[in-house]
Structures are given as structure tokens and as C-alpha cells.
Amino acid sequence: xxxxxxxxxxxxxxxxxxxxxxxxxxxxxxxxxxxxxxxxxxxxxxxxxxxxxxxxxxxxxxxxxxxxxxxxxxxxxxxxxxxxxxxxxxxxxxxxxxxxxxxxxxxxxxxxxxxxxxxxxxxxxxxxxxxxxxxxxxxxxxxxxxxxxxxxxxxxxxxxxxxxxxxxxxxxxxxxxxxxxxxxxxxxxxxxxxxxxxxxxxxxxxxxxxxxxxxx
Amino acid sequence: xxxxxxxxxxxxxxxxxxxxxxxxxxxxxxxxxxxxxxxxxxxxxxxxxxxxxxxxxxxxxxxxxxxxxxxxxxxxxxxxxxxxxxxxxxxxxxxxxxxxxxxxxxxxxxxxxxxxxx
Numbered sequence: 540x541x542x543x544x545x546x547x548x549x550x551x552x553x554x555x556x557x558x559x560x561x562x563x564x565x566x567x568x569x570x571x572x573x574x575x576x577x578x579x580x581x582x583x584x585x586x587x588x589x590x591x592x593x594x595x596x597x598x599x600x601x602x603x604x605x606x607x608x609x610x611x612x613x614x615x616x617x618x619x620x621x622x623x624x625x626x627x628x629x630x631x632x633x634x635x636x637x638x639x640x641x642x643x644x645x646x647x648x649x650x651x652x653x654x655x656x657x658x659x660x661x662x663x664x665x666x667x668x669x670x671x672x673x674x675x676x677x678x679x680x681x682x683x684x685x686x687x688x689x690x691x692x693x694x695x696x697x698x699x700x701x702x703x704x705x706x707x708x709x710x711x712x713x714x715x716x717x718x719x720x721x722x723x724x725x726x727x728x729x730x731x732x733x734x735x736x737x738x739x740x741x742x743x744x745x746x747x748x749x750x751x752x753x754x755x
Numbered sequence: 756x757x758x759x760x761x762x763x764x765x766x767x768x769x770x771x772x773x774x775x776x777x778x779x780x781x782x783x784x785x786x787x788x789x790x791x792x793x794x795x796x797x798x799x800x801x802x803x804x805x806x807x808x809x810x811x812x813x814x815x816x817x818x819x820x821x822x823x824x825x826x827x828x829x830x831x832x833x834x835x836x837x838x839x840x841x842x843x844x845x846x847x848x849x850x851x852x853x854x855x856x857x858x859x860x861x862x863x864x865x866x867x868x869x870x871x872x873x
Contacts, residue, residue, distance in 0.1 A: 565817065572813040577806055581799050585782035594827040597809050601816045602824060628792040635787040642785065652822045664789060672780040679770075680777035695774075699784065704772045742770055 542570040546623060547630040554612035568608045578631060579603060583638060590696070595645065602651055603638040611637060614658040632664040643700045647718040675745075682744045690723055691737040698734060 540563055542550060553560075553567035583596040583603075615633060620626050637656055644654040683692065697719055701711055711719075716727050725733070778784045779791060786792045809825065810816075816824070 568817075569813050576810060576813075577804060578796065578799060580806060580810065581802065581804050582782065582785050582795050584804075585795075586785050588782075592827055594809075597807050598825050598827050601810050602826075604813070605816060605821075605824070625789070628789045628796070631792045631796075632787050632789050635785045635792065639785045639787060651824055651826050664787070672776060676773060676777040676780050679774050680781050680783075683774065683777070696783070699775055699778050702771065702775050704775055707768070738767065738770055738774075741774065 540566045542567050545570070547571065547574065547626050548617040551607075551612045551615045551617070551630070554608055557608070564608075568604075571607070572604050574627075575631065575634060576600060576604065579634060579638060582635065583642070586642065598651075599638060599641055599645070602641055603634060606637055606641070606656055607634065610656070610658055614661070616663065629664055633661065636661045636664075639700070643697075646697060646700065647715065648722065678748065679741060679745060682741045682748075686740055686744045687737050691733055691740075694719060694723065694730060694733050695737050 542553065545553070545567070550567045550571045554564050554571070557564035580596060580600045583599050584593060587593070587596055587599075615630075618626075618629055620629060637658075640656050640661075641651075641654060645651075683695070687695070697715065698711060701709075701715060703709055711730075716730060719725075719730055720727055775784070779786075782795065782798075786795045
């Protein structure tokens with residue numbers, strides 16, 4: 540069987556035949572794997588850079604793609620798109636959500652056999668979102684990396700993994716708060732204080748930098 | 756400058772949004788929108804990425820149950836990126852690690868151990 544001409548949507552559909560036609564399902568998955576493995580490894584490697592051993596990116600890459608076959612393909616919702624590039628990006632955004640989910644759990648200290656990806660809750664992929672990344676974004680990230688200590692950075696990183704800018708007054712799930720508390724040996728109240736101090740430090744450093752550049 | 760509670764909340768939310776976008780921009784958050792995927796794909800075109808042998812062959816991964824799959828371990832709060840980079844650099848150059856680097860690695864390791872005891 541050769542699935543090289545099939546779209547990613549079709550490959551995902553063929554994967555759902557794993558009970559009735561396991562050979563076709565497995566081969567469709569292998570084709571899917573080869574199409575996306577390099578991209579996925581690249582984005583995972585980038586997302587963990589400086590945080591942990593690069594081997595974790597390998598593990599997360601293979602685990603994400605295996606989860607697609609085992610449970611994900613059945614839950615995937617295709618769009619009406621027919622353009623192959625747009626289909627590929629839609630599928631990769633969806634894979635990104637699975638990988639993000641696994642990564643969040645691993646950062647909370649879970650091993651793969653403890654993690655259940657909530658496929659039914661993986662939201663539709665946004666097609667309309669346009670973010671114009673600015674110089675301010677770059678400077679803020681630079682300050683995040685340079686002015687905060689490891690603990691503040693570690694805690695903010697986890698907080699932002701669960702961050703959703705569309706939800707005002709968003710709170711971290713209780714079990715995530717518990718994990719952070721345990722991981723860093725602090726209380727829930729400490730987490731809020733550390734977050735608040737870290738953001739203030741970034742903000743003050745940014746304002747100071749702005750003031751200095753306006754004087755110069 | 757914010758002058759009342761609402762302004763302070765708004766300003767703080769804006770900072771959080773900007774920082775979140777900053778993390779998306781640098782790739783610290785895995786792309787999950789079509790726009791971010793397109794950006795990452797473009798970046799990948801100019802990168803030289805060699806796939807590690809552990810993930811080049813899907814057939815080798817396929818039949819393992821989730822318990823039998825490779826998992827390099829949990830995230831280490833004391834992970835030292837610089838040390839890993841030094842080792843990787845030495846491996847790439849196939850040379851020996853200099854005394855100076857070895858000494859620094861030793862100090863870093865000791866510092867990390869002390870921090871974890873605090």
C-alpha cells in the first residue's frame with residue numbers, strides 16, 4: 540500500500556480502521572509519521588531548550604505520534620479545507636496541542652504511562668488568530684530569561700503552559716498548583732506571590748530600560 | 756501609569772498576554788494555531804535538524820505499549836543547560852573537554868546540589 544499521495548486528513552481517517560484493516564491503518568500512520576516527525580521534533584526541541592535534556596524532545600515526539608494512532612485519529616475533526624498546505628498546518632496545530640498536553644504533564648512530574656491525553660477536550664484549531672509579535676515581546680522574553688531566578692522562571696513557565704489569553708481571571712487547576720507546590724517546596728500562597736513578584740520584576744526592568752532609552 | 760485597581764488589573768493582564776505571546780514567539784510554547792505552525796515551518800526551512808536515530812524508524816516504536824516506551828525521565832529543576840551544551844560541543848568536535856570546562860562543570864554540579872538541599 541502506498542499512501543504518499545493521500546492527504547493528512549485521509550491518513551488520519553485510514554488510521555481509524557485499525558480494527559477492520561490493521562495493516563492499512565499502520566501503514567497510513569507510518570506515512571503520517573514520516574511527514575511530521577521532523578517538524579514535531581524541531582518544535583519540541585525548541586520548546587524545551589535550556590530546560591531539560593534534549594532526549595526528552597525525542598521521547599515526546601514519538602509519544603505524541605503514537606498517541607495520534609492509538610486514540611487521537613478517531614477524535615480528529617477535519618475542516619472543509621482542500622489545500623494541502625493548509626491541511627498540513629491544521630493537522631500540525633492539532634498535533635501541537637497533543638504534544639503540549641504531554642509536555643505539561645511531564646513538567647508536572649508525570650511519566651507517559653500515567654498520562655491520559657483528553658482528546659475530547661482538545662479544542663478546534665483557530666484559523667483566524669493573527670498575532671503581530673513585536674519588539675516589546677522580544678524584550679520581555681529577554682528580561683524573563685535574564686532578571687528572574689530559576690525558581691521564578693520555572694514557576695512562570697508552568698503557569699504560562701496553562702495560560703489562555705481569551706479567558707479572563709483564569710486560575711491554575713488545583714492539581715497543577717499542588718504539583719508546583721510539591722516540586723518547589725512552597726505553598727499555594729507562595730506561588731501567587733512568586734508569580735506576582737516575578738511579573739513586577741519584569742515590568743520594572745522593562746520600564747527602566749524604556750526610561751533609559753528615552754533619556755539616551 | 757495605572758491609577759486605580761481596574762487599571763492595575765488591566766495592566767497586569769496586558770503584561771501577562773504580552774509575555775505569553777513572547778513565549779509563543781520564541782517557540783517556548785509549542786505552536787497550536789495555524790499561524791504559529793506556518794511561522795515554525797518557515798524557521799525550520801533554514802535550520803539544519805538531524806533526526807536522532809531513536810525516532811527515525813516508526814516501526815521500532817509501534818508495538819511497544821505505553822509502559823514499555825522510552826522515557827528519559829522527569830524534568831530536573833537543577834538541569835544545567837550549559838553543561839549539556841559543553842558536552843555536546845565536545846562530542847561534535849570529537850575532542851577532549853578542557854580542564855577549564857571540566858572544572859566549571861564540577862562547580863556547577865556542586866552548586867546545583869547545594870541549591871537542591873536548600
